[in-house]
Amino acid sequence: MHLTTRRAAVVGVSALAAVAxxxxxxxxxxxxxxxxxxxxxxxxxxxxxxSSGQEGDVMFAQMMIPHxxxxxxxxxxxxxxxxxASAKVQALAKDIKAAQGPEIKTMQGWLEQWGAExxxxxxxxxxxxxxxGMMSKSEMTDLESTSGEEFDQMWLxxxxxxxxxxxxxxxxxxxxxxxxxxxxxxxxxxxxxxxxITTMKDxx
Numbered sequence: 001m002h003l004t005t006r007r008a009a010v011v012g013v014s015a016l017a018a019v020a021x022x023x024x025x026x027x028x029x030x031x032x033x034x035x036x037x038x039x040x041x042x043x044x045x046x047x048x049x050x051s052s053g054q055e056g057d058v059m060f061a062q063m064m065i066p067h068x069x070x071x072x073x074x075x076x077x078x079x080x081x082x083x084x085a086s087a088k089v090q091a092l093a094k095d096i097k098a099a100q101g102p103e104i105k106t107m108q109g110w111l112e113q114w115g116a117e118x119x120x121x122x123x124x125x126x127x128x129x130x131x132x133g134m135m136s137k138s139e140m141t142d143l144e145s146t147s148g149e150e151f152d153q154m155w156l157x158x159x160x161x162x163x164x165x166x167x168x169x170x171x172x173x174x175x176x177x178x179x180x181x182x183x184x185x186x187x188x189x190x191x192x193x194x195x196x197i198t199t200m201k202d203x204x
């Protein structure tokens with residue numbers, strides 16, 4: 001009886017050992033269970049980083065489109081005969097339209113390509129509150145109601161603030177994007193609008 005019991009115990013221990021070894025066996029990819037958490041974590045981190053960058057690109061386009069649209073609207077006011085804007089202000093307005101009109105179309109194309117929501121009209125006229133330099137509806141109305149030298153002064157003051165907001169937004173996306181097209185546009189915005197800010201300050 002003792003021998004039979006001992007043999008049964010040995011068989012039981014062997015079975016348990018087999019189960020333990022099976023649990024510690026390698027996965028189909030050759031890695032040990034519990035040993036791939038680091039790679040999974042790195043992969044998830046990379047995915048989150050890429051997603052964050054893409055989200056930043058989308059937000060940049062969605063915010064910059066109405067921002068540019070308002071600048072074009074302000075340029076149109078300056079180019080309207082009723083504004084009585086000076087020749088120098090009108091020249092700036094033409095430059096702003098020439099630069100920002102095509103950029104709007106490019107960013108709208110990006111959003112469509114990315115399958116993202118188009119820029120919302122509600123984000124314009126003060127719909128954003130991020131120090132972006134957007135003018136409120138009342139400010140735009142006030143600008144439209146002025147003319148001559150008063151218009152020039154108000155337009156230049158408002159457009160400087162507007163440009164400063166755009167430069168900030170462009171610098172912000174430069175720190176998050178990995179998209180070469182977004183980087184290029186952001187750099188172009190910073191260079192062009194900083195130059196125009198300098199010109200407008202000289203005119204004030």
